[in-house]
Amino acid sequence: MTDAVLATKGITKSFGALTASKDISLDLRAGEIHALIGPNGAGKSTLIKQITGSLRPNSGNVIFGGTNVTTLSAAARARLGMGRTFQISALAMDYTVLQNVVLGALGQRGGVFRLFNRVMKDQELLTIADQALEQVGLSDVRNTRTSELSHGRRRQLEVAVALTLKPRAFLMDEPMAGLGTEGTAQMVALLDRLRVQAPILLIEHDMDAVFALADRISVLVYGQIIATGTAAEIRANPQVREAYLGEEALT
């Protein structure tokens, strides 16, 4: 598996008697969308935290772009090109849309400790920021305060900020959460285009979206990956049917 951009190798994490991650190995390859699904309480969030760096596993490693990043902070992983979006939008709500994307471009380029420049007049950053806004279709609200944005547009802005980081991989935690039918369709189309830029590890509850997008799907139940495969393989897997999907979702 040499072409894996991001991989976990036997990650285990326990909280007291509860083992939230049990020997999890999964990988994300160039050009793919790899969806991670599982019922509530399966340990998806715990796994995400270990991949992004806000939790450290008890054992096992996280490999990103050929580097072992297990002991690196979330900020250091972001600088290496891990572009993430949050389950609950984590944006600077008092800032404009543009300020949020310029912040991303600034974080990627560096020079955060310049004290006397005019950051919102920095052409280099503005160019990257505007490209990202254009790509997700937010150019028209570039000067709107983020707190005044609709939920759906905030989700798109999260993706735009991740884009400014020139990511080598995206990690998206339920990007469709709370989106209506139309919003979900837009997001599906956006992610579909993004996968050529960088592969996406997608945690998602919306099964239609997952089956429409994912090249591969991994199913997490009680902290363990019980199956990994293509959409068709997962649909056909009896264990998955029993543990998670239920009959109706598959028909």
Next chain:
Amino acid sequence: MIRETTLNAALLVLLLAVPLAALILDELFIITLATRAVIFAIAGIGLNLALGFGGLVSLGHAAFFGIGGYAMGILAYHAQTYTPLIEWHFVIDGTKSMPVIWLTATIASAIAALGIGALSLRTSGVYFIMITLAFGQMFYFFTISWPAYGGEDGLSIYVRNGFAGFNTMDPITFFAICYAMLLAVLWLVARLVRSSFGLALGAARQNEDRIQAVGQRPFTLYLAAFTISGAITGLAGALFADLNRFVSPTMFSWQTSGEIMVFVILGGVGRVYGPVAGAAMFILLEHVLGGLSEFWHIYLGAILLGIVLFARGGLIGLLAGREVADD
């Protein structure tokens, strides 16, 4: 609604016009009051960088105010008693030069802020408030029990320190010096807020997950903000000591920290000119209400309560509305 820039300019003009009018009317006391307002404004601007822009509620900024004050006191004390400050392998004498004192005060309080910040910023929320308060009180009790520089009684400096040959004992001259420092500090902070650092610091305040996700550690940003913040408040401390020609442990007391915070909240948290409005209003209330009743703090408390409940942007927010987010 008035545009914020217009309001800021009006504020500065007013702060200059009042002592000039007082000079013509020969009301020297008013000039001293205006000088106090200017110095308190500088102290508040310092705190506002941490509190308003970084979201760091420090109840220990008296530490930096006091360090600035004692930097002035100690240097001037050695100069006026003709005793060397340090006599160890080499000799360092005291000084009566304001620029040297300002530089010393700023550097000393920056170093203190770096140390206090590095420890305090490991906590957050209420614990951060408590640990900064504790550091301030440590300095307070230390100076009380430090006999070399007057202990509890403080330290009197007989003649105001010198600046480029001006007669600094002349109230309006000293006011002008303090006013010029205020303009310099305002310029500095206005630049900081619009810089890369300002953008990242504000984002860290609003959402720590966000700033980490773009590859920056909130701690480093906070520490830098806290250090600059302490340095500015320290400078104000040196000016305040020079105004009174007296330093005492009171400068380190937690009431001082509280008052500096009141300037910021009255004027507008996170607004560059907020502390200027806040300090001016504080002095005005102290003078007007203080003349009416010994218990004027009750009225101040009521006003503060009103602002916290109904005008979160303080005076500036009340008059200029919400901040314009884009430049």
